[in-house]
Amino acid sequence: xxxxxxxxxxxxxxxxxxxxxxxxxxxxxxxxxxxxxxxxxxxxxxxxxxxxxxxxxxxxxxxxxxxxxxxxxxxxxxxxxxxxxxxxxxxxxxxxxxxxxxxxxxxxxxxxxxxxxxxxxxxxxxxxxxxxxxxxxxxxxxxxxxxxxxxxxxxxxxxxxxxxxxxxxxxxxxxxxxxxxxxxxxxxxxxxxxxxxxxxxxxxxxxxxxxxxxxxxxxxxxxxxxxxxxxxxxxxxxxxxxxxxxxxxxxxxxxxxxxxxxxxxxxxxxxxxxxxxxxxxxxxxxxxxxxxxxxxxxxxxxxxxxxxxxxxxxxxxxxxxxxxxxxxxxxxxxxxxxxxxx
Amino acid sequence: xxxxxxxxxxxxxxxxxxxxxxxxxxxxxxxxxxxxxxxxxxxxxxxxxxxxxxxxxxxxxxxxxxxxxxxxxxxxxxxxxxxxxxxxxxxxxxxxxxxxxxxxxxxxxxxxxxxxxxxxxxxxxxxxxxxxxxxxxxxxxxxxxxxxxxxxxxxxxxxxxxxxxxxxxxxxxxxxxxxxxxxxxxxxxxxxxxxxxxxxxxxxxxxxxxxxxxxxxxxxxxxxxxxxxxxxxxxxxxxxxxxxxxxxxxxxxxxxxxxxxxxxxxxxxxxxxxxxxxxxxxxxxxxxxxxxxxxxxxxxxxxxxxxxxxxxxxxxxxxxxxxxxxxxxxxxxxxxxxxxxxxxxxxxxxxxxxxxxxxxxxxxxxxxxxxxxxxxxxxxxxxxxxxxxxxxxxxxxxxxxxxxxxxxxxxxxxxxxxxxxxxxxxxxxxxxxxxxxxxxxxxxxxxxxxxxxxxxxxxxxxxxxxxxxxxxxxxxxxxxxxxxxxxxxxxxxxxxxxxxxxxxxxxxxxxxxxxxxxxxxxxxxxxxxx
Numbered sequence: 054x055x056x057x058x059x060x061x062x063x064x065x066x067x068x069x070x071x072x073x074x075x076x077x078x079x080x081x082x083x084x085x086x087x088x089x090x091x092x093x094x095x096x097x098x099x100x101x102x103x104x105x106x107x108x109x110x111x112x113x114x115x116x117x118x119x120x121x122x123x124x125x126x127x128x129x130x131x132x133x134x135x136x137x138x139x140x141x142x143x144x145x146x147x148x149x150x151x152x153x154x155x156x157x158x159x160x161x162x163x164x165x166x167x168x169x170x171x172x173x174x175x176x177x178x179x180x181x182x183x184x185x186x187x188x189x190x191x192x193x194x195x196x197x198x199x200x201x202x203x204x205x206x207x208x209x210x211x212x213x214x215x216x217x218x219x220x221x222x223x224x225x226x227x228x229x230x231x232x233x234x235x236x237x238x239x240x241x242x243x244x245x246x247x248x249x250x251x252x253x254x255x256x257x258x259x260x261x262x263x264x265x266x267x268x269x270x271x272x273x274x275x276x277x278x279x280x281x282x283x284x285x286x287x288x289x290x291x292x293x294x295x296x297x298x299x300x301x302x303x304x305x306x307x308x309x310x311x312x313x314x315x316x317x318x319x320x321x322x323x324x325x326x327x328x329x330x331x332x333x334x335x336x337x338x339x340x341x342x343x344x345x346x347x348x349x350x351x352x353x354x355x356x357x358x359x360x361x362x363x364x365x366x367x368x369x370x371x372x373x374x375x376x377x378x379x380x381x382x383x384x385x386x387x388x389x390x391x392x393x394x395x
Numbered sequence: 396x397x398x399x400x401x402x403x404x405x406x407x408x409x410x411x412x413x414x415x416x417x418x419x420x421x422x423x424x425x426x427x428x429x430x431x432x433x434x435x436x437x438x439x440x441x442x443x444x445x446x447x448x449x450x451x452x453x454x455x456x457x458x459x460x461x462x463x464x465x466x467x468x469x470x471x472x473x474x475x476x477x478x479x480x481x482x483x484x485x486x487x488x489x490x491x492x493x494x495x496x497x498x499x500x501x502x503x504x505x506x507x508x509x510x511x512x513x514x515x516x517x518x519x520x521x522x523x524x525x526x527x528x529x530x531x532x533x534x535x536x537x538x539x540x541x542x543x544x545x546x547x548x549x550x551x552x553x554x555x556x557x558x559x560x561x562x563x564x565x566x567x568x569x570x571x572x573x574x575x576x577x578x579x580x581x582x583x584x585x586x587x588x589x590x591x592x593x594x595x596x597x598x599x600x601x602x603x604x605x606x607x608x609x610x611x612x613x614x615x616x617x618x619x620x621x622x623x624x625x626x627x628x629x630x631x632x633x634x635x636x637x638x639x640x641x642x643x644x645x646x647x648x649x650x651x652x653x654x655x656x657x658x659x660x661x662x663x664x665x666x667x668x669x670x671x672x673x674x675x676x677x678x679x680x681x682x683x684x685x686x687x688x689x690x691x692x693x694x695x696x697x698x699x700x701x702x703x704x705x706x707x708x709x710x711x712x713x714x715x716x717x718x719x720x721x722x723x724x725x726x727x728x729x730x731x732x733x734x735x736x737x738x739x740x741x742x743x744x745x746x747x748x749x750x751x752x753x754x755x756x757x758x759x760x761x762x763x764x765x766x767x768x769x770x771x772x773x774x775x776x777x778x779x780x781x782x783x784x785x786x787x788x789x790x791x792x793x794x795x796x797x798x799x800x801x802x803x804x805x806x807x808x809x810x811x812x813x814x815x816x817x818x819x820x821x822x823x824x825x826x827x828x829x830x831x832x833x834x835x836x837x838x839x840x841x842x843x844x845x846x847x848x849x850x851x852x853x854x855x856x857x858x859x860x861x862x863x864x865x866x867x868x869x870x871x872x873x874x875x876x877x878x879x880x881x882x883x884x885x886x887x888x889x890x891x892x893x894x895x896x897x898x899x900x901x902x903x904x905x906x907x908x909x910x911x912x913x914x915x916x917x918x919x920x921x922x923x924x925x
Contacts, residue, residue, distance in 0.1 A: 085871045092882065111872030114882075123622055127867055130627075130774045136787055136871060150625070223619050257609070321788075383624035384444055390619075391445065 082108045084325040087124045088141040089115035090312065094349075095141070098342055102332050108325050113137070123147070128156050128317065138326035141314045141333070145179070146229045148313040149379035152178040158318040160327060164334035172311050172352040180330070181311030182339045183349035186368065187230050188295040188307070190268045190283050191275045202275055204299050205234075208250060215254035218264045218276040222247075222389040225261065226279050226310065231389050232382040233308050233373050240385065247392045257393050269293050281349060297368045306371040311352065405746055408831040412742035415735050416758050419799050423772035424760045427631055430772065434632025444624060446633045448616070455612040456640070458531070459599035462538045467591035469539065469685060470546030475583050476674045476682045477547070478554025485555065488682075490908060491690045492544035492551070497903030498693070499860040499877070501603030502896040504537035505884050506693040508607055509700070534608040538601060540689050542594045549590035550583045558582040562671050575672035585654055592648035596641045600765075603862070603881075613637050614765065618863070621767040634765040641763045649807065653814055694897070701894035714883075714895055718876040721865070722902070724790050725858030728797030733805040733851035735798075740809035740847070741839025745821065745830075755810065762803035769800050770867035777868075789870055796868045797858040804857070805850025812846035813839065845914045852910030856903045 088095050092114045099110040115124045125147040128140055132155070140157070142148045151157060152174070159177035172181040189208070191201040202208055208217050220227045235243040256273060258264050264276040265283060269291035283295040297307040314333055320326045332338060336353060343351035433439060440446065477488040495503070511533060558579050565574045602615045614637055620630035674682070743755060761769055773796040777787045786792050824838050865875035876895065883892035 087871070111870075113869075113871040114874060114878070126622060126625060126627070126771075127774070129625065130771055130867070131778065131787075133778045134780075134784065134787070223624075224622075259607075259609070383626070387444055387619070387624050 082322070082325050083111055084108055084138045084322050084329045085111045085113070085136060085320075086139045086141060086329065087113045087115075087128060087137040089124050089143045090141055091143075094342060098333065098338060101338075101341075102329060106328065106332070108328065110329070125151055129154065132156055132318075135317045135319045135321065137317045138320040138322045139314060139329055140317055141312070143312050144226050144229050144310050145181070145313050145375055146232060146310075146379045146382045148179050148315055149375045150382065152315065153376070153379065156318060157315040158320070158323075160316040160330060162327070162330050162334050164331045164336075167336075168334065168352055179313040179315045180334055181313050181352050182334050183343040184309055184311045184352055185226070185280045185349060186297060186307050186309045186370075187226065187277060188280055188283060189275055189298050190265055190278050190286075190293050190295050192268050192271055192273075193292045193294050195271055195274050198294065201294075201296050202298070203296055203301060204304060205246070205277075207298075208255075208275065208277070209246070209253050211253065213253065213275055215256075216274040217250070217253060218256040218258050218267055218273040219250075219393070220258050220260050220264055220278070222257075222386050222393060227261070227277065228382055228386040229310060229378065230277070230308055231386050232378045233371065235381050235385050236374055236377040237305060237371065240388075243385075244388065244392065247389050251392050255393065265291070265293065299371070300369050304369070306369040308373065309368065309370040310373075312349070403831040403833055405831045405834075408835055409742050409746040411832070412735075412738045412835065413754050416739045416754060416802075419732070419735055419795075419802060420758045420761050422776045423769060423796070423799050424757065424764070426772035426775045427764050427768050430628050430768070430775070431631035431635055434626075434628035434630070436628075439628055439632070440626075444620070444626065444629060446620070446629055447636065448613075451611065451613045451616050452636065454610075455599055455614065455637070458535060458538075458605070458610075458612065459595050461535050462542065462598040463591045463595035465535070465539045466543040466594045467546045467587050469689075470543045470548075470590070471550045471583060471587040473543075473682050473685055474547035474550025474552075474587075475554045475579065476678050478551045478556075478558070479671070479673050480679075485551070488686065489548075489551070490904065491686050492547050493904045493907050494690050494694065494900055495541055495544050497856055497907060498541065498896060498900035499603065499880070500538060500541035500597075500601050501607060501881070501884070502697075502900070503541040503693060504534070504604035504607040505892070505896075506696045507533060507537050507540065509889070510696060530608045530610055534605045534610050537604045537608065538598045540693060541604065542597055543689060545594050545597075546587045546590040549586040553583045553586045554579065559671060566670060571670075571672040579672060585651055589648050589652035592644055592651060596644050596648065599637065599641060599644070607884075617765050618767055621765075621771070621863075627768075627771055630765070631768050631771075634768050637765065638763045642760075645759070645763065649811075652811060694900075697893040697897045697900075700889045700892075701897055703890060711891060711894055714876065714879050714891065715898060717874050717879055718859075718895065718898060718902075720873055721859045721876040722855070722906075724793055724875075725797055725861075726855045727790075728794045728858050729801065729805075729851045729854035731794060731798040732802040732854055733847045736802055736805035736809050736850060737840050737843050737847035738835060740806060740813055740843045741835040743810060744813040744816070744839050744843070745824070745834045755806070758806055759803045761799045762801065764800075765863075766800070766861065767863040767867070770796060770864040773799070773864070774867050787870070790873060793865065793868045793870065793875075796864050797854075797861060800861070800864060801854035801857050804854045805847040808846040808850040809843035813843050816842055848910060849914045852907050852914075856907060859899065859903060 086099060095114070096112070099112055102108070103110045113124065113127075124140070125142070128135075128137060128151055131137065140148070140151070148157075157178045161177040162180060165173055165180045168180060168182070172184070173179065189202055189205075202210065202213070207213075222228055222231045231243070231247075234246070238246070256267075258267060258276075261278040261282045262285075264273070264278045265286045267273045268276050268278075269286060280295070283293060286293050299305045299307060314330055316323070316326050316330060339351045339353060343349040473488075474492075477485055477492075480488065511529070516529060561582055562574045562578045565578050569577065600614050602612070602618050605612050606615055614634075617630050617634045617637065620626055620633055624630075739755070739758065743752075764772070773792060776782065777792050786795075824834050829837055860877055861875075862877045862881060865877050869875050869878075876899065880892060880895050880899070883895060
């Protein structure tokens with residue numbers, strides 16, 4: 054290659070970079086949204102907002118079941134100079150954690166007035182527009198409905214030895230679940246539970262959707278996963294069903310957890326961020342986003358009358374101190390991981 | 396007049412290039428060291444997390460050593476045989492050797508895991524902890540599949556190059572087979588040993604492939620400290636151990652590689668192939684089997700999965716756009732790193748003084764940091780008030796982070812290339828009156844340029860596949876392809892994942908081959924003897 058050839062190649066690369074940088078910094082209203090919601094449903098909401106308002110949305114999606122750094126860590130590392138305007142998390146414990154560290158600014162959205170108080174922070178640091186629950190999934194061919202386990206304790210039954218699965222306790226919603234159990238039961242009882250579960254040959258899988266798939270294929274009989282994974286699986290025709298655990302008698306109830314949207318403190322585009330939050334928390338968006346098809350259940354009962362919503366609305370939820378859960382979620386999950394992951 | 400004095404002032408030239416090098420590497424390295432120091436504080440571990448584990452370290456070392464050994468044996472054999480094939484067959488094999496390198500190791504693991512699942516081999520695969528032999532075998536095999544062509548390329552370079560000259564000189568006294576045993580094999584071994592060291596470094600630091608086979612290693616443990624526990628200081632402190640291991644291994648590799656290179660400083664022998672040793676049909680068939688199984692196999696599996704549900708690949712255009720974004724910015728980062736590296740290596744060669752080696756070592760440090768640690772270090776630098784806000788809002792931070800992380804690749808190659816040049820040549824340059832920047836630009840840079848260009852190609856490919864740094868530093872609205880690929884694999888959207896993987900590996904392979912071809916031409920131009 055001649056010297057002129059090199060110059061041409063270098064200029065081409067520089068031109069592409071210049072165009073990319075220009076497109077990144079071009080003027081006009083915009084909002085930066087960090088979200089750990091699954092990309093497909095989230096992208097639809099973001100694109101609709103952009104189309105309706107003309108405000109350009111710059112999203113940053115998380116990596117699932119993060120074997121890499123999650124968005125929460127990024128929000129934390131950017132606290133002295135935030136890049137994000139909005140943090141839309143798919144669960145609550147990390148949001149509460151970040152709120153305690155001062156990453157968010159209070160915002161009481163007018164759209165959230167009719168959202169039940171249990172699904173929003175009293176000071177406005179976060180608000181939810183969809184919920185999920187931790188459920189026991191089972192294979193309907195291999196396990197008759199009346200024999201499926203109905204409690205978490207039931208997963209330690211020798212009947213399921215080697216045929217029960219959970220996902221990695223360090224990541225995702227199972228990390229939250231483990232921390233919530235520790236907050237409710239105490240550390241010792243929780244560790245004892247997971248030791249017995251390990252002794253029952255529990256399989257630790259790469260994610261909640263993998264637990265569901267394994268149940269559908271018959272590789273396992275029962276497992277712990279989230280409602281959205283099960284509902285999506287049922288929607289695809291998988292031979293699975295689910296049970297809300299610990300409902301009978303004095304049972305502790307099922308862990309029900311919301312997604313959460315927060316305004317980042319010092320957001321570069323606060324006006325647009327508030328507008329986005331108002332949009333996200335509106336009934337119309339909730340009705341479109343929080344559907345069984347997308348795997349979410351709305352927080353406003355009137356937003357939907359479908360069967361899964363009605364089923365969840367009658368569930369006894371587990372009593373959760375989210376502040377305690379958020380303090381426990383990292384270190385304690387790692388401790389449980391030490392039991393399940395040798 | 397002042398400009399001329401500056402141009403010929405050796406101290407000015409040396410500190411100018413050192414300054415460029417330090418601006419690129421020192422800020423993130425310092426930020427990491429400060430974070431690691433905080434991790435040793437008395438109140439750094441309130442939750443009493445397990446930070447260090449001899450068992451994990453031992454397991455990681457064991458796996459990396461097995462991978463390096465297998466890759467060396469397999470690659471050494473295939474590279475040596477390929478070096479004695481016809482020109483067309485060698486070219487085909489070379490392309491086959493580049494393909495696996497251009498594919499992220501986690502994709503190799505994904506391919507082989509799917510194959511094993513389809514074959515019904517994985518009853519207890521998903522049990523975390525890897526107690527089953529299948530888990531270990533799968534992880535080792537996946538990494539061998541990803542890295543075995545590094546020793547193959549090294550063996551090929553020697554077998555097709557300097558070994559021919561040595562063998563030719565021995566031929567009057569020995570038959571082709573004896574000359575091969577006594578000359579060819581010993582000539583190839585140092586290069587294979589050096590590249591096996593590189594495989595060890597890569598396998599030891601790999602977290603994606605082992606995670607897919609559900610094995611917990613020290614790098615995976617460090618990553619979980621970062622991501623699952625929100626304890627970046629503890630993670631930085633813990634990662635000093637693997638950084639030390641890889642640093643020592645890399646130093647060893649450098650020494651062995653320098654020895655191997657010094658043995659190759661001979662003129663190429665243009666002889667008839669019949670005079671030298673040639674592989675038998677059995678050996679050629681064995682080579683074909685290995686290449687078919689380890690290169691064509693994964694590629695075929697990927698294409699098959701991508702094509703099996705082609706209708707769902709309609710949304711691939713967006714991901715390919717992101718792949719384009721990743722390639723452009725990884726190339727820009729590699730270009731920046733290669734430019735700084737070529738000047739730094741040339742300055743190192745033309746100057747003297749106690750600082751020069753120390754500064755080179757600092758420049759290599761970013762390569763040994765854990766990927767997440769390097770990303771967070773750049774993040775903390777970008778948070779400083781003196782850094783313009785546009786730095787983080789645009790891809791500039793990503794380019795900077797990738798350039799700093801992979802600077803070591805072109806820098807090492809350029810330094811190795813210059814180490815081959817006779818010291819008398821440097822004195823000749825001084826006597827001729829070329830000093831300072833003039834000597835660097837007119838003599839050092841041209842000599843080191845081809846090696847730095849090869850380094851550019853490798854660094855660009857590494858940058859495209861880089862995950863944690865991209866995740867932490869890429870600007871919102873411009874997602875890197877590596878993140879998408881990871882998510883697609885996790886969501887079991889196999890057709891899209893494999894389509895992206897094929898696009899990434901084939902595209903990167905052509906980029907590497909193109910860069911190597913240009914390097915060869917440049918090499919010939921600047922070093923007529925070769």
